[in-house]
Amino acid sequence: MNEEMEPFERRLSRQPLRQIPAGWRAEILAVAVRESRVENREQANLRPSTLASRLSTILWPHPKAWAGLAAVWVLIFCVDFSMRDKSPVVAEKAAPPSPEVVAELMQQQRMLAELIGARDTSDADRSKLWTPQPRSERVEILMA
Amino acid sequence: MKMPAGLDIERLYDEHAQPLFAFLLNFTRDEADTRDLLQEIFVKLAREPKLLSGVRDERAFLIRLAHNAAIDLIRRRAARDRTKENFAAETVSPFAPARDPDEIYFRDELAAALAELPAEQRAVLHLKLWEELTFGEIAAALDIPPNTAASRYRYGIDKLRDRLRPLHEETRKAE
Numbered sequence: 647m648n649e650e651m652e653p654f655e656r657r658l659s660r661q662p663l664r665q666i667p668a669g670w671r672a673e674i675l676a677v678a679v680r681e682s683r684v685e686n687r688e689q690a691n692l693r694p695s696t697l698a699s700r701l702s703t704i705l706w707p708h709p710k711a712w713a714g715l716a717a718v719w720v721l722i723f724c725v726d727f728s729m730r731d732k733s734p735v736v737a738e739k740a741a742p743p744s745p746e747v748v749a750e751l752m753q754q755q756r757m758l759a760e761l762i763g764a765r766d767t768s769d770a771d772r773s774k775l776w777t778p779q780p781r782s783e784r785v786e787i788l789m790a
Numbered sequence: 791m792k793m794p795a796g797l798d799i800e801r802l803y804d805e806h807a808q809p810l811f812a813f814l815l816n817f818t819r820d821e822a823d824t825r826d827l828l829q830e831i832f833v834k835l836a837r838e839p840k841l842l843s844g845v846r847d848e849r850a851f852l853i854r855l856a857h858n859a860a861i862d863l864i865r866r867r868a869a870r871d872r873t874k875e876n877f878a879a880e881t882v883s884p885f886a887p888a889r890d891p892d893e894i895y896f897r898d899e900l901a902a903a904l905a906e907l908p909a910e911q912r913a914v915l916h917l918k919l920w921e922e923l924t925f926g927e928i929a930a931a932l933d934i935p936p937n938t939a940a941s942r943y944r945y946g947i948d949k950l951r952d953r954l955r956p957l958h959e960e961t962r963k964a965e
Contacts (some may be wrong), residue, residue, distance in 0.1 A: 655947060661885050
């Protein structure tokens with residue numbers, strides 16, 4: 647790679663090139679500085695509200711529709727939470743009945759059975775009918 | 791006119807704008823296009839000051855930016871208007887005006903001969919003859935192998951010599 651210049655090449659290299667117009671300096675630098683400031687401002691604006699800008703991009707086509715949908719979801723959650731709050735109260739109220747209540751219920755059932763017409767049934771059978779028993783034994787009673 | 795990010799854009803302009811202008815004008819042969827490209831380069835530098843961080847040779851880096859911008863412009867022009875793809879028809883000379891009639895004629899012929907060269911040969915010739923870069927530096931600036939830079943130069947200078955030989959020899963005899 648010989649980099650020595652011949653006379654012809656030296657002559658070419660001596661030809662002076664045109665000078666850059668002096669007025670360009672101020673104009674080009676002014677544009678460059680302005681663009682740089684715009685860029686910096688855009689970046690500064692982007693940093694804190696990246697999430698907001700992304701959201702607005704997504705929601706932009708129909709913001710009212712998205713807001714309505716969000717309100718519906720909020721309503722659903724509210725209703726759901728209010729329902730959950732009541733359910734433990736119901737459970738608390740459904741506590742096991744006291745022995746007096748049980749005895750009273752038994753008495754009422756017995757009276758009802760007598761009224762329906764279980765006149766032929768002996769006392770022993772009656773007691774069998776109303777005493778809580780496993781299902782298998784109940785089947786035997788029915789068969790008999 | 792200090793840049794917000796600390797980039798000294800004025801210094802960059804003062805040191806590099808003139809050679810970039812000459813390089814771009816040799817490509818575009820159009821002053822408005824050259825101004826647009828030059829502005830594009832300095833706006834790019836102003837917007838992205840990190841481009842120059844870690845750059846050893848600012849001039850080579852800026853020449854590469856200018857070269858890429860000029861190639862993009864040529865492609866845009868070609869797409870816009872096929873008839874303007876060849877810059878031989880353009881009349882803006884990259885050379886300073888001369889007073890001596892022989893010199894005026896020689897510079898006009900040289901400008902026309904340069905305009906007829908392919909863009910890649912013109913770029914190498916410009917950097918070798920008027921920026922006085924070595925083939926290694928040209929290769930680094932244009933992102934090509936040094937041998938390719940040397941061969942492009944040889945092809946280009948041979949074409950110029952063939953075209954300008956009569957003028958050159960005539961001038962030498964007169965000297």
